[in-house]
Amino acid sequence: MKLIATAQDSGETLYEQISQHISRLIEQGTLRPGERVPSVRRLSQQQNVSIATVMQAYRLLESRGFLEARPQSGYFVRLRHWRPPAEPEISKPRPVPATIKTGALMMRVMEAIRDPSLVRFGAALPSPELLPTEKLNRTLSAASRRNPELSNSFDPPPGNTALRNQIARRAIDTGCELSPDDIMTTFGGQEALHVCLRAVAKPGDTIAIESPTYFGILQVIESLGMKALEIPTHPRDGVSLEALAYALEQQPVKACLFVLNYNNPLGSCMPDENKRQLVEMLAAKEIPLIEDDIYGDLSHAQERPRTAKSYDQKGLVLLCDSFSKTLAPGYRVGWTAPGRFKEQVAYYKLVSTVATASLPQMAIADFLANGGYGHHLRKVRREYAHKVQLFTEAICKYFPEETKVTRPTGGHVLWLELPAQVKAVELFELALGEKISIAPGPVFSARQRFDNFIRLNCANPWTPALENALLRLGRLVGRLQEAGSK
Ligand SMILES: Cc1ncc(COP(=O)(O)O)c(C=O)c1O
Structure with missing residues (x-):
C-alpha cells in the first residue's frame, strides 16, 4: 500500500x-x-x-x-520511546478587574533579556540563524539605491503603499479579505497594540485579556491607565468562551485584547470555530476585539490558522501583527487592520510617532514580493517544531518529574509549571548566577500570579552548551523543590 x-x-x-x-x-x-x-x-x-x-x-x-x-x-x-510530560491546566484568575503594576521585576527581566553574556531562554526572540538578515540587508540597500528620495522622505499614516499591498495579499492565507486601504503600518507590533487600545478605550476602562498573557500587553494597558480583567485560558484551546461570556455579563468590559494564535507564553491556539463564536459574541455587544496575530505565521504544520478578523462582519476586530518574529525584530515593522476604528488609529499613530521609518518598510515590501517569504516560512516552521520538541525532551530528562509542560502547535516558547515548592522569582535570580536568563511566571499576570511557572524560549540554536544550560536549570529547580519540601 x-x-x-x-x-x-x-x-x-x-x-x-x-x-x-x-x-x-x-x-x-x-x-x-x-x-x-x-x-x-x-x-x-x-x-x-x-x-x-x-x-x-x-x-x-x-x-x-x-x-x-x-x-x-x-x-x-528507539527502545525507550519518550513520553510527553503532563500539561498545565486551564488558568483560574480572579474574576474582577485589576490595576496593573508591573514594577521592578519586569525591569530586571528586561535587563537580563538584553545581556548577551547569558544563555537567553528569557526573551521570546526568534533564532538569529533562522532570520534572513543578509538577504534583507541587501534588499534594504538595493531599495535605497533604487529610490533614494522615497527612502528618505517620510510616509505618514497609513504608511508604505507597496508594503500594504503585500500585506493585503498575504492576508488571504489567514482567511481575510483586506484591501491595502484597510491597513496601516506601525513601529512593530507593540505600537500597533498601543494605538489600537487608545482608539477603543480610555483610562479607567476594563480590558479583557488572556491569563497568562504577554507582559508587553500588560505594560501597554498599565501605561494607558486602564484595568485588566483576566479570563481563564486553556493551554491548548485558548480563552474559555464560557468564562468570557460570564465575565461580559458581570463586568463592564470595554474591549478584549487576545493573542488567539499561539499565545505568548501558552502557545495555545483557539480553534477556528471558537474564533467565529468569539467574534459573534462580541459583535452582539458591540465590543471591539484587538487581535494580536504576531505568531500566526509560525504554525508547526505547513498551514497557518485563520484569524478572528476573517469572521468580522462589523469592523469590530482590530488585527495587529508585525514581522518581528518571522523576519526582522530590529526593523521594527508592524501593522494593523483596525476596521471601523481606522480614523482614530491613524490619529493616535500620527500624534505618537508621526510615521513609520521608510526604508525598513521598503525592504520588507521587496522581500515579501521577491525574497521567497513562503519558502522561508516553510523552513522556520519545521525548525521551530523541531526545537520545541528537543526542549521538551530535555526538560523531561533534566527537570523534576512533577514538571508540567505545554504542547504548543506553533511559535517557539514553552510554559512550564514547576513543582509547587519552587518560586519562579527565586529561580530567576539563581539562574542569573548560572548565566542563564528565564522569564518568571508573575510577569505574565496582572496580579503577579503563576509564581511556580516559567517561560522558556526554544528558538536558540541547539548546541551542547545550550543543553548543558537546561541541565543546570533543571538541577536548580530540583534544589529549590527539595529546599521547599523541608
Ligand atoms: C504577543 C506579542 N505581541 C507583541 C509583541 C511585540 O512585537 P514587536 O517586537 O513587533 O513590537 C510581542 C513580542 O514579543 C509578542 O510576543
Whole structure:
C-alpha cells in the first residue's frame, strides 16, 4: 500500500509526510520498540520517492527521538520511546478587574533579556540563524539605491503603499479579505497594540485579556491607565468562551485584547470555530476585539490558522501583527487592520510617532514580493517544531518529574509549571548566577500570579552548551523543590 499522499495535497514536504507515517506506526504499536524499520532502499521503492527523501525523514525521526541508527544495521525504533510530560491546566484568575503594576521585576527581566553574556531562554526572540538578515540587508540597500528620495522622505499614516499591498495579499492565507486601504503600518507590533487600545478605550476602562498573557500587553494597558480583567485560558484551546461570556455579563468590559494564535507564553491556539463564536459574541455587544496575530505565521504544520478578523462582519476586530518574529525584530515593522476604528488609529499613530521609518518598510515590501517569504516560512516552521520538541525532551530528562509542560502547535516558547515548592522569582535570580536568563511566571499576570511557572524560549540554536544550560536549570529547580519540601 502506498502510504503517502502527494505533497501538493497536504502542503507538506514528502519527507515530513514519510516521517509522520512512520511516527504514527510507532505510536499505534505497529512498529514496536527495538524493531527494525523498513530499510531506506525498500521504503524508497515502495513509496516511489528518492533515497535522499527517506534518509531525510529517518534523520528527522532520529532527532525527534523515535528512531536510532545502528551502524551497518539500519534504523530501529528507539527502545525507550519518550513520553510527553503532563500539561498545565486551564488558568483560574480572579474574576474582577485589576490595576496593573508591573514594577521592578519586569525591569530586571528586561535587563537580563538584553545581556548577551547569558544563555537567553528569557526573551521570546526568534533564532538569529533562522532570520534572513543578509538577504534583507541587501534588499534594504538595493531599495535605497533604487529610490533614494522615497527612502528618505517620510510616509505618514497609513504608511508604505507597496508594503500594504503585500500585506493585503498575504492576508488571504489567514482567511481575510483586506484591501491595502484597510491597513496601516506601525513601529512593530507593540505600537500597533498601543494605538489600537487608545482608539477603543480610555483610562479607567476594563480590558479583557488572556491569563497568562504577554507582559508587553500588560505594560501597554498599565501605561494607558486602564484595568485588566483576566479570563481563564486553556493551554491548548485558548480563552474559555464560557468564562468570557460570564465575565461580559458581570463586568463592564470595554474591549478584549487576545493573542488567539499561539499565545505568548501558552502557545495555545483557539480553534477556528471558537474564533467565529468569539467574534459573534462580541459583535452582539458591540465590543471591539484587538487581535494580536504576531505568531500566526509560525504554525508547526505547513498551514497557518485563520484569524478572528476573517469572521468580522462589523469592523469590530482590530488585527495587529508585525514581522518581528518571522523576519526582522530590529526593523521594527508592524501593522494593523483596525476596521471601523481606522480614523482614530491613524490619529493616535500620527500624534505618537508621526510615521513609520521608510526604508525598513521598503525592504520588507521587496522581500515579501521577491525574497521567497513562503519558502522561508516553510523552513522556520519545521525548525521551530523541531526545537520545541528537543526542549521538551530535555526538560523531561533534566527537570523534576512533577514538571508540567505545554504542547504548543506553533511559535517557539514553552510554559512550564514547576513543582509547587519552587518560586519562579527565586529561580530567576539563581539562574542569573548560572548565566542563564528565564522569564518568571508573575510577569505574565496582572496580579503577579503563576509564581511556580516559567517561560522558556526554544528558538536558540541547539548546541551542547545550550543543553548543558537546561541541565543546570533543571538541577536548580530540583534544589529549590527539595529546599521547599523541608
Ligand atoms: C504577543 C506579542 N505581541 C507583541 C509583541 C511585540 O512585537 P514587536 O517586537 O513587533 O513590537 C510581542 C513580542 O514579543 C509578542 O510576543
